[in-house]
Amino acid sequence: MAYRLLIVEDSPELLEIMSVFYREEGAGLWTVDTAVNGNDALAKVSDESYDLMILDIMLPGASGFDICKAARSKSDCPIIFVTALSTDNFILKGYETGCDDYVIKPFSIRHLYAKSLALLKRARKSDDGEELRCGNISLNKKTMMVKVKGRPIEIKSKEYFLLLYLLENKDAVLTRKTILEHVWCDDLDVSDRIVDSTIKRLRDCLGEAAGQIRTVIGRGYRISEE
């Protein structure tokens, strides 16, 4: 799954260099979209959604600051300003507008690329990709496949949703009550001993990874690595 990148830069040469670099270096990691002026960029920002934006500040039409503001009103996608304006005031204005980083021209493209990866890594932590992992267990929300040590396993519906809920709250102790509310949300007139039974069945499914589901006596259950 490629990350969507938007580069806004009014110098066509630099734009070309950057987009080629991101396309080549990542070997398909990035889908690069570009704009050469502020208004185009604004239109793209409002229409599309991106995983990372690299914005020049001085642009024909709207400025980089305007684009950043527009983007922020919609999402919190990481934003890097790339510009020749190196006075403290400009830089601080950039951060106030809500950017994540500020790179001054001339710059090393490898350096910029490394920054992009670091930023993406941190931003991705907060959003939920479709693959949840914990130790030897991985669950794909899209395909609803669960794997242990990379091998797919058979899993029934209730066990699947219980595992999903546990994984979405990795390391957290979940009480039977909370689990019931989230996994049996519709009919709450079941005994909360059902959680025990389902945990048992889930552990059976997980085989050697069963130990990752810990019982926390008096409080509930939690899933963790190792």
Added chain:
Amino acid sequence: MAYRLLIVEDSPELLEIMSVFYREEGAGLWTVDTAVNGNDALAKVSDESYDLMILDIMLPGASGFDICKAARSKSDCPIIFVTALSTDNFILKGYETGCDDYVIKPFSIRHLYAKSLALLKRARKSDDGEELRCGNISLNKKTMMVKVKGRPIEIKSKEYFLLLYLLENKDAVLTRKTILEHVWCDDLDVSDRIVDSTIKRLRDCLGEAAGQIRTVIGRGYRISEE
């Protein structure tokens, strides 16, 4: 609640400038801890837990890279390298080691400060808030996880709820009676010596942070920072 910042820098003057700036500018936003050499820094990283680290690379003793690696093995706290080494190779090595940003000396401290805030903002998104902290102990009400110096510890149900009650009344002296009413609310026909036993077991769990729970003879117990 203040954010814990670690600055590692072998030039005492620069270290002083930076720590003063963070303390003044944030007006209490930061608790600044410092180290002037690699080995001190390594010790601090393994003992304490921080919300942000600013690391010089060239240091007497262990290098900034070493410190970064050590920190990463334990937490994913944001890390900024600050150094005069500006060759591409060094910068890329920094990012490979897992830093979040790389600032080249000489640098603007306001710029660095703005970066710190941006990074903190992003890092905080991914963690699950509402943490009660007191000295080396932290308790997350949502995940029911208790950490000492940033390391999770095993804790049983009664001990957990006792610790929670103490932390919610940090620095206050709590009598056995009050504690019983709040932690054993349902069955009050227990002897109030049970509080002593549970305090003992809680102290055992807390290990080196056990001393934070003080006995106040004739009155009860209280929790405080050192």
Added chain:
DNA sequence: AATGTTATGACACTGGTATGACATGAGATC
């Protein structure tokens, strides 16, 4: 030194949890 208070370790027991067998009911198959 005497007295009251707390720490500590051993022990017993209770209540929460694991587990397997069984009941139920919704779909699938004929």
Added chain:
DNA sequence: GATCTCATGTCATACCAGTGTCATAACATT
């Protein structure tokens, strides 16, 4: 529609960790 099959909920039982009690040691206060 009858039958089969499987997923899911319930229950009884056994087990054991967590919790409460107590006796004794250590400590604080007078």
